[in-house]
Amino acid sequence: MTAASPLAPNPVAVRLGYAGLIPFVGGALLVWLVREYPEQHAFVTDALAKYAALVVAFLGALHWGLGLKQSVPSPAPFAWAVVPVLLAWIGALMPPYAGLVVLGVLLVVCYAVDRRAYRSHGLASWLTLRFRATVIASLSCFVAAALS
Template sequence: MVTAESASVTLNLAPHPLALRLGYAGLIPFVLGALLTWLVRPDAHPYVTDALAKYAALIVSFLGGVHWGLGQRQALPSPSRFVWAVAVMLLAWIAVVMPPYAGLAALGALLVACYVVDRRVYPAHGLGTWLVLRFRLSAVASLSCFIAAAGS
């Protein structure tokens, strides 16, 4: 039988090594996209910025989905978890249809906002140990979006 105490101990463990590897591997499209934005021929530029923006929007939606899951875990769910999950997804969708210089900057800002919210929410759900990874991933991903926006 799982008690509240044992569940809390399980939740406060450091991220699984596979989660670390997958998280860092997930930065490859961000870094590559930012780099290619500055290196490709003008005719390929729209494809690179579009691919990076769509990938960033997927990641923002994924981060929102974590909050949806946190809301589902609660006996009395906080509506704010569900609202945040949907709000960031909708904002990411809007950013994808914007011109790349604006959309990529908006996506970079959304990635920062997701981290700021997670910094407040994760500890209350026993996920504080994930914040170091979240910071590193968010810093590189948002910086990549900002660099690509500057190259658009």
């Protein structure tokens, strides 16, 4: 796929995608730095869990958009689109030490679903960014959970 292709990752979108990892990495780092301060630790782990839940919801919403562009509508992308947000909501309601594990797993599951869906929609060129972001975001969640 050439750089001129509308399906190739836009350089601005790639930079913003990587910038979206700052709260994950910064949150995990802060969880470690404030581990001796219970009040701040609780705030930071909760903030990271809520950010992770928002990202998981966003990843599900992308499938709603993919469903809208289908010429012959299938219910599958719409059904999948609501699964991540519902599960992320549960993860956000859990204590952060457990919810972060759920959210980290959801990030990996969303990537697995996206690998198949992106290829079928001609968006495979986005998978490198998705893989890297998934690894960093999910590891940040798992590390923060372990430190909680």
